[in-house]
Amino acid sequence: MKATSEFQFPAGFLWGAATASHQVEGGNTRNDWWLYEEAGRLPHRSGEACRHYEWFERDFDLARSLGHNAHRLSLEWSRIEPRPGEWDEAELEHYAAVIAALRERGMEPVVTLHHFTNPAWFAARGGWERADSVRIFARYVTQVAARLSGQVRFWLTINEPSVYAKYAYVTGDWPPLRRHAWLAAARVLWHLGRAHVAAYRILHVHNAATMVGLAHSTPYVVPCDPGSRADRAAARRRDFVLNVLPFRLLALRPAAVLDFIGINYYARQVVRAGRGPGTAQLFGTECRENHHGPPRSFTPLGWEVYAPGLQAVLARFGRFGVPLMVTENGIATNDEAERSRYLESHLQALEAAVRGGCPVLGYLYWTLMDNYEWTEGRNARFGLVALDFATQQRTPRPAALLLQRVAETNIAGPAGGCQYPVPGPDGFGSAEK
Numbered sequence: 001m002k003a004t005s006e007f008q009f010p011a012g013f014l015w016g017a018a019t020a021s022h023q024v025e026g027g028n029t030r031n032d033w034w035l036y037e038e039a040g041r042l043p044h045r046s047g048e049a050c051r052h053y054e055w056f057e058r059d060f061d062l063a064r065s066l067g068h069n070a071h072r073l074s075l076e077w078s079r080i081e082p083r084p085g086e087w088d089e090a091e092l093e094h095y096a097a098v099i100a101a102l103r104e105r106g107m108e109p110v111v112t113l114h115h116f117t118n119p120a121w122f123a124a125r126g127g128w129e130r131a132d133s134v135r136i137f138a139r140y141v142t143q144v145a146a147r148l149s150g151q152v153r154f155w156l157t158i159n160e161p162s163v164y165a166k167y168a169y170v171t172g173d174w175p176p177l178r179r180h181a182w183l184a185a186a187r188v189l190w191h192l193g194r195a196h197v198a199a200y201r202i203l204h205v206h207n208a209a210t211m212v213g214l215a216h217s218t219p220y221v222v223p224c225d226p227g228s229r230a231d232r233a234a235a236r237r238r239d240f241v242l243n244v245l246p247f248r249l250l251a252l253r254p255a256a257v258l259d260f261i262g263i264n265y266y267a268r269q270v271v272r273a274g275r276g277p278g279t280a281q282l283f284g285t286e287c288r289e290n291h292h293g294p295p296r297s298f299t300p301l302g303w304e305v306y307a308p309g310l311q312a313v314l315a316r317f318g319r320f321g322v323p324l325m326v327t328e329n330g331i332a333t334n335d336e337a338e339r340s341r342y343l344e345s346h347l348q349a350l351e352a353a354v355r356g357g358c359p360v361l362g363y364l365y366w367t368l369m370d371n372y373e374w375t376e377g378r379n380a381r382f383g384l385v386a387l388d389f390a391t392q393q394r395t396p397r398p399a400a401l402l403l404q405r406v407a408e409t410n411i412a413g414p415a416g417g418c419q420y421p422v423p424g425p426d427g428f429g430s431a432e433k
C-alpha cells in the first residue's frame with residue numbers, strides 16, 4: 001500500500017463523503033418512496049434510517065474529526081413543499097441550519113436538489129413524465145435559491161438522471177415501478193435535463209458566483225472482446241445511453257449549462273453482445289468471466305472493482321472543459337480490508353488523473369455511514385462509518401482513517417495549486433438578487 005503521505009493533491013482539494021436525504025434522515029413520510037415502502041411494494045423500509053435529521057450536528061462533528069473539509073447532502077423536496085405550492089418555512093430553516101453547521105465546522109457544503117425521491121403529490125400527478133414537471137421543479141428551486149443561495153457554492157441539480165430513469169421506468173424496481181416503459185423513460189430523462197437547465201439559470205440569477213452541476217453515474221463501459229464487432233456495438237450503445245445521452249439532452253453545448261460535472265463512479269461494465277430478448281439485444285449483457293487479463297474482483301452487489309476506470313472516466317469527462325468533482329465513489333462490503341483496498345486504489349487513480357491535468361475539485365466518498373440503500377435496504381454497507389441500526393451507534397472503519405490520513409496530508413496541499421477557476425470567497429456570499 002502506498003504511504004498516505006505520498007499522495008499529492010492540489011491545494012484546496014475537497015475531501016469528504018456524500019449522502020442523500022431519504023437514505024440518512026429518517027421519517028421522510030411525504031415522498032413517493034415512503035408510500036411504496038409502507039404499502040409493501042418495496043423490499044425494505046427506510047424507517048428512521050440514520051436519524052440524521054436530528055443528529056446532523058453530531059454526524060458533522062464526526063466527519064470533521066475524520067478530516068473532511070466538504071460534505072454532500074441532498075434537500076428533501078417533499079419536506080420543503082409538502083403540498084403543491086405550500087412552502088414549509090421550518091424545513092427551509094432546518095436546511096439553512098444544516099448548511100450553517102457545515103460551514104461552522106469548516107466544511108464546504110455540496111447540495112443536491114433532487115436525489116431520486118419526489119413529493120408524494122408530485123408523483124401522484126405523473127411525476128417526471130409530465131412536461132409541467134419542469135415548471136414545478138423550477139418553482140421549488142426558486143424557493144430554495146431565495147433562502148439558501150447565499151450559503152451554498154456548489155449545487156448539484158439532479159442525481160444520476162439515467163439511473164433514475166432506468167430503475168423507475170425500465171427495470172421497474174423503483175417507484176413508480178414501471179417496467180419496459182421506454183417512451184416514459186425517455187420523456188423522464190428529457191424533463192430531468194430541462195429541469196437541470198431551469199435550475200441552473202435560477203441559481204445563477206440568485207448568485208452569479210455559484211457553481212452548478214449535476215451528478216452523473218459514469219460506469220466505465222468496455223466491450224468484452226474488442227475484436228468482436230457485435231460486442232463493440234453493444235458496448236457503444238450501452239455507453240451512449242448511460243454516459244452520453246443525459247448530456248446530449250441538456251443543451252447543444254452542455255458546458256454552457258454546467259459549471260462542473262459530478263462524477264459518480266463505482267465500477268466497470270464489460271459488455272458482450274446479447275442473445276435473447278429485450279434490452280440484452282440492444283445493450284448486451286455483462287461478462288463476468290476472467291479472460292480479460294488480471295483476475296477480476298466483484299463486490300457483493302456484483303459490481304466490478306476496477307480503479308483504472310475512474311481515471312478513464314475523469315479523462316473523458318474532463319474534455320467537456322469544465323471542472324469535475326468525484327461526487328460518489330465507494331464500495332458495499334463487509335470486508336474492511338477490501339473496502340480499504342478499494343479506497344486506496346481509487347485514490348491512486350484519482351491522483352493519476354489530477355497529475356495528468358484533469359481538473360478535479362474534490363473527492364466525496366459514498367457514503368459517510370451505512371444507510372438505507374434503496375432496494376438493498378440495510379444490507380449494502382457502503383459507510384466509512386459503521387452504523388448499528390438498533391442502537392444508532394457510529395463506529396469509524398479503517399477506510400475512514402485511511403481517507404482521513406490522505407485528506408489531512410493534502411488539505412493544505414503541496415505547492416502547485418489548482419489550475420482551474422474556482423470562485424473564491426469574494427464572489428460568494430454576496431448573493432445577487
Ligand code: IFM
Binds near residue numbers: 020023160264366373
Ligand atoms: O446509494 C446510491 C446513491 O443514492 C446513488 N448512487 C449510487 C449509490 C450506491 O448504490
